Amino acid sequence: MERNAELIAVGSELLLGQITNTNAQFLSQKLAEIGVNVYYHTVVGDNPKRLKSALEVAMKRSNIIILTGGLGPTKDDLTKETIASICNRTLVLDKVAMESIEQYFRKTKRKMTENNRKQALVISDSHVLKNEVGMAPGMAFIHNEKLLMLLPGPPKEMNPMFVDYGIPYLKNMLGINEKIVSRVLRFFGIGEAQLEAEIEDIIEKQSNPTIAPLAKDGEVTIRITAKYQDNKEAELLIDQVEQKILKRVGKYFYGYNESTLPIQLLHVLQKNHLTISSAESLTGGLFLEELTAISGASSSVKGGIVCYTNEVKQNVLNVTEKTLKQHGAVSAQCAKEMAENIRTITKSDIGISFTGVAGPSPLENKPVGTVFIGISYKKETIVKECHFAGTREAIRNRAVKFGYHQVIKMIDS
């Protein structure tokens, strides 16, 4: 079977511009990784006639058709029904899906309405793809030598279903053996242009593995991708390229693949049996929130104080009145006391603090983007003064990322 795929997203909310078709991006990336060419994306509304027309067009020009959306319990969810009718198949109850739907309602103690039962119906003689996050199962089958796959619309259900069950099914049916190995190197504290300039000659010389830099959310990643039959050989080639790159820009490197700065920090804390607490003003709890979003955080995170007012800084966090009066809340002195005090109050190995101006207005005559980050560890407390650009959200995010990176560097050094 040729490996030409078309993605069809079903949902009037996409055609009304209420949401973006991020599913197409996710699926395209994953399909590229296994060597499947995506030639078309299509979006069509919750309308059987037009869905039928879109599917007919797709059947003519593509061999693999992956549909997302329209598997839910409401009346305008009709992807399954339409596809079944086009392919002359019926809908049958899938017992496993039905049980998991009933279990969901028992667990959440909510009343199950009749239309929820609809979600357990699958196209006859199809391979059912388990939904481990939501209720609607996916399904896949071959019709007239075309491979059709139906996936739910919500990304948090679709993404794991496709990775865990969709891709293995595709690889099996398409007989994909050739592997693509890729490794992502993650950097913080260097811009994309600068990083690319530093390793330009390495990028140009490489064809397999290839090297692709990408900037996102204040970080830069480099994806090294090798196509090979032999896994070990590919890994070895990637290792060599990685070494060349890290020789030039290794000091900005912090982790691999899906890692993030908080994951990396948690890893370093656990490895060194260290505990941390934070005192946050402008970041409002963001530092701790991202860290505790990671499963296993309780071994290293003690807690923290969000001190959004000077009153809380003084009365709960014990910042001295003198400091607040003489230096202000947005000052190196205040950041220092915040970091030291949260460390003492919570009896943690490390105390980190954030105080600054997230905007939109300046504060204490300091411009928007001014942030002081204090870190108290072992016998010293360092304070970094930063000036971040961008929106309130960007400033808070940059500050927190800077904080993670600084703590990782301090522990590792």
Added chain:
Amino acid sequence: MERNAELIAVGSELLLGQITNTNAQFLSQKLAEIGVNVYYHTVVGDNPKRLKSALEVAMKRSNIIILTGGLGPTKDDLTKETIASICNRTLVLDKVAMESIEQYFRKTKRKMTENNRKQALVISDSHVLKNEVGMAPGMAFIHNEKLLMLLPGPPKEMNPMFVDYGIPYLKNMLGINEKIVSRVLRFFGIGEAQLEAEIEDIIEKQSNPTIAPLAKDGEVTIRITAKYQDNKEAELLIDQVEQKILKRVGKYFYGYNESTLPIQLLHVLQKNHLTISSAESLTGGLFLEELTAISGASSSVKGGIVCYTNEVKQNVLNVTEKTLKQHGAVSAQCAKEMAENIRTITKSDIGISFTGVAGPSPLENKPVGTVFIGISYKKETIVKECHFAGTREAIRNRAVKFGYHQVIKMIDS
């Protein structure tokens, strides 16, 4: 001319999943506002054969075809060339565009290469749409009774060009006077299926305005859309439908349009001159983080304590040892003390607390998803016991949303 539009985005980077097709969302929203129905989105690569095939499909099923991307100076930019060839037209030099390109290079003192001249070529006998941000002009023309429009790919060029020149051209050619008004009602605490079941008869009876429910991130929205010549009349009709809906499910309603639960809570706090603080265990600061992400939060948010360990619950938040020993940290009693103590410690009008099991493992023999939420306000402290399903992330999100909603309800009642 019928007002059925199809959007075709041209660019291999979309099919590789390197970027999302945000242009489709933007254009869809703008077209909906002027009453043009978008029935299909298509994405196709920088490949003349497949672009031709996509255009042929579009010409059969749509009357208005808007293409984005592929107008740049490089070799793989070939939208204009392909469309001109399909429509038997030639490319001609647009003097105004050429002047603006030359001016750009004079201004930036960069050397103009020959391929930049390509950007000043437009399809013969077309209406040229000025690019005030970049170099490539857009164009529009009628071919075989179909309206075709070509726009540049980068959103910062495409967006203003479409709003300033594309929409006026469309409205003029289509003779559009009528307007579309839409209003979104936001609900929390009710599932999509249940909400739809409650108002099924209202939805079915309506054709103008139309009613469309949508579930996202544990919330449900209802979009009411009216097509009318007279704005006032439309608003009135929407009001009537809204009243019918709220009569049935008003107790789950919390806000309009782009509002969110934290925005709504902040609004209610500000209106009532109330301050709030939180004591967070499983949510790790998420409640405060989302609230302080909103500009203006400092008027109502004092701060909070993230107590991820029992030690911090006891020593910093003053939860009694007796409570932790007899009831455990995941208990109504602990939630009650946490809410009351954070209120006292920070001298806030309202104290809210979150303690529970985010997972992946059970805690104190309580299953994953068990959450106690305490709210101390005026002379009472209420504690809600919840059981949320889903991932660690989903449980934390649901808990925090539940908290916002409860506080709003308590203040408003």
